[in-house]
Amino acid sequence: MTDCVFEDQGEGKFAITGPMTFATVTQLLEESKQYFDEHPVITVDLAGVTQGDSAGLALLLEWVNWAKYYVHEIRYQNIPPQILSIAQISEVDEMLQAGERWLAPAR
DSSP, X not given: OOOOEEEEEXXXXXXXXXXXXXXXXXXXXXXXXXXXXXXXXXXXXXXXXXXXXXXXXXHHHHHHHHHHHHTOEEEEESOOHHHHHHHHHTTOGGGGGGGXXXXXXXX
């Protein structure tokens, strides 16, 4: 059992509480699949993340890739310092904002 919670806050807003690590990212990915499809704009608040590692970063990048493929928009709020540091060292920090630009313009 993990101490990680994926919370649907309504209207495409989600929050993660607890560790975002190798032990929890599979659970988070599976839970997100239940909710993300129905929202063209998704916001994930990471303020409650207590621990992060490279697997947490990989999950955020996977969600960006998913958003690009399915033409959704995804935004992250309060990215934990541990995950942001790994992203900067790996030179992928700009990719974390890339999901904010793929939403198709209204016609």
